Amino acid sequence: MSKEAEYIVRKVELNKDEARLAQIFSECFGPTTQRQVQRWFRQANKASAGWFRSLVAEIEGEVASSVTVELKELHLGEGVCIKTGGIGGVCTSSDFRRKGVVTNLFEQCLKYVENSGVSNSSLYTGIMLPAHRIYTRKGFMNVEKWSAYVKILDLASYFRSWIRNLNRYVKSSKIAQETLLNWDRCIVFELRERTVCFRFKHGRFKTLPKPPRSVDIAVATTTETLARVMWGGEEMRKAIETQKMQVKKGTESDLHVLRKILTGIWDA
Amino acid sequence: MRKMRLETREMQQSDAKQLQKVFQSFVSSYVGPSARKLAAFRRMASKKGKLNWVAFDSKGKVVGYITSTYVKGVRQGRINEIVVDPDHDFEAVARPLVDRIHDIFLEKGAASIHAITIRNPYYEKIFPELGFFSVKTDAVFMLAVHDIPRFLDEVTPIFVRRLEKLHNWVGWLKVNCEGHTTFFKKKDKEAEPYVWTNYKMDIEISLKANVLAGLLLGALNPQEALKEGSIRIETALPKDETNKLVTTLFPKKQFLAFDFW
Numbered sequence: 032m033s034k035e036a037e038y039i040v041r042k043v044e045l046n047k048d049e050a051r052l053a054q055i056f057s058e059c060f061g062p063t064t065q066r067q068v069q070r071w072f073r074q075a076n077k078a079s080a081g082w083f084r085s086l087v088a089e090i091e092g093e094v095a096s097s098v099t100v101e102l103k104e105l106h107l108g109e110g111v112c113i114k115t116g117g118i119g120g121v122c123t124s125s126d127f128r129r130k131g132v133v134t135n136l137f138e139q140c141l142k143y144v145e146n147s148g149v150s151n152s153s154l155y156t157g158i159m160l161p162a163h164r165i166y167t168r169k170g171f172m173n174v175e176k177w178s179a180y181v182k183i184l185d186l187a188s189y190f191r192s193w194i195r196n197l198n199r200y201v202k203s204s205k206i207a208q209e210t211l212l213n214w215d216r217c218i219v220f221e222l223r224e225r226t227v228c229f230r231f232k233h234g235r236f237k238t239l240p241k242p243p244r245s246v247d248i249a250v251a252t253t254t255e256t257l258a259r260v261m262w263g264g265e266e267m268r269k270a271i272e273t274q275k276m277q278v279k280k281g282t283e284s285d286l287h288v289l290r291k292i293l294t295g296i297w298d299a
Numbered sequence: 300m301r302k303m304r305l306e307t308r309e310m311q312q313s314d315a316k317q318l319q320k321v322f323q324s325f326v327s328s329y330v331g332p333s334a335r336k337l338a339a340f341r342r343m344a345s346k347k348g349k350l351n352w353v354a355f356d357s358k359g360k361v362v363g364y365i366t367s368t369y370v371k372g373v374r375q376g377r378i379n380e381i382v383v384d385p386d387h388d389f390e391a392v393a394r395p396l397v398d399r400i401h402d403i404f405l406e407k408g409a410a411s412i413h414a415i416t417i418r419n420p421y422y423e424k425i426f427p428e429l430g431f432f433s434v435k436t437d438a439v440f441m442l443a444v445h446d447i448p449r450f451l452d453e454v455t456p457i458f459v460r461r462l463e464k465l466h467n468w469v470g471w472l473k474v475n476c477e478g479h480t481t482f483f484k485k486k487d488k489e490a491e492p493y494v495w496t497n498y499k500m501d502i503e504i505s506l507k508a509n510v511l512a513g514l515l516l517g518a519l520n521p522q523e524a525l526k527e528g529s530i531r532i533e534t535a536l537p538k539d540e541t542n543k544l545v546t547t548l549f550p551k552k553q554f555l556a557f558d559f560w
């Protein structure tokens with residue numbers, strides 16, 4: 032952990048904080064608008080009948096981190112439905128990470144759950160996210176992983192919308208922008224059905240209609256493997272080791288950046 | 300298991316009661332009665348923008364349903380839930396529903412279709428045949444118990460109902476969760492919980508709170524937990540009787556427990 036920051040923890044003030052929260056949410060969870068933040072907070076507050084609590088940490092007058100907790104129901108079977116403190120929106124702006132701020136907010140929320148007479152807390156996260164380690168340290172156990180069945184009908188279009196989302200994400204994420212600073216590369220995926228390629232230049236990703244003459248990273252794989260890596264179901268390193276992904280061109284550091292692009296985990 | 304000619308149609312608000320009934324019996328066959336209320340089904344049936352269909356038999360009785368959404372911006376179809384009356388073959392009812400929704404997504408020009416589930420084993424049978432591939436995501440549901448006595452109180456009705464399902468067993472059970480205890484007396488058909496007793500126990504199960512939560516949510520296998528020592532059992536009962544008791548208390552088929560987190 033780097034130098035401990037001085038900060039205050041306070042309840043969220045909707046009309047004051049939503050713009051900043053939209054920025055932090057965009058960086059951590061993908062493009063989020065102020066309106067979406069507002070709607071989410073209102074719905075959560077209504078559903079929790081006022082029990083909902085959202086805390087933010089402020090460093091030098093700027094909101095740096097947030098955690099929310101709302102009252103949810105957990106179906107345990109036999110008609111038994113118990114209350115659970117549903118924790119969500121755990122995020123920190125990339126400028127203020129590794130200072131223990133979000134861990135403190137998280138502990139405050141857990142205390143709130145305990146003091147409210149709710150016996151347990153639950154949350155959804157990603158196993159590959161750094162936050163997963165915090166949750167495990169705080170006594171959370173993995174209950175079940177999600178699986179998905181995917182059918183891609185129009186690969187080119189699916190790919191284009193992924194690139195569009197990626198651009199929206201990079202626009203709002205400082206850490207992604209820093210990672211991709213001066214990174215100008217052409218990437219080609221040779222998939223069984225077709226070859227898809229894109230380029231990152233001048234801070235933007237762009238789909239290319241056909242592979243350029245000069246390619247920086249070339250990977251041969253299947254759509255399934257690519258999707259599994261993107262969804263976090265398979266590690267890119269393992270896919271390469273097991274030959275499910277064959278790297279035809281690309282340096283180690285370029286592949287490291289490509290892994291971040293594919294998984295969307297920039298600070299791991 | 301009944302097999303008959305089925306038809307499909309769009310879900311209507313007037314289906315709410317039937318949907319609840321189908322859902323209740325479906326869930327009962329896995330985790331016991333559900334707490335989902337009629338209002339939730341009314342909302343589900345009337346929500347705008349949803350693509351929800353029902354399968355019905357020759358008498359017009361709803362025997363299964365599917366809920367899905369289409370996200371226009373990314374041209375993505377999402378299958379949210381498939382529920383089938385357990386008296387009917389899951390695949391036989393789910394297939395025409397999935398086919399119908401699949402066609403609707405195609406008509407709408409979907410670039411991809413996603414069916415996400417936590418633990419529905421039937422998905423494995425249906426979706427790969429339709430050209431879907433499975434992706435184990437890294438998304439995980441996590442839980443922590445902060446107040447063990449309260450948690451134990453909350454889950455006591457589960458133990459009572461499961462003990463009542465255990466025929467031909469009469470005796471005393473003690474559940475010890477990190478020093479906090481609940482006692483159960485199982486009579487012929489009934490089971491009663493007690494705060495304390497000095498009766499001699501027939502069986503005592505000791506386990507940590509997160510193991511208890513994992514077992515109740517079906518995330519842990521009771522037999523493996525026994526082998527690993529995360530459940531300790533003290534009893535003079537024969538082994539098969541003990542195993543039967545443990546598997547009745549912690550059945551390993553609770554994939555619906557999280558559907559409404």
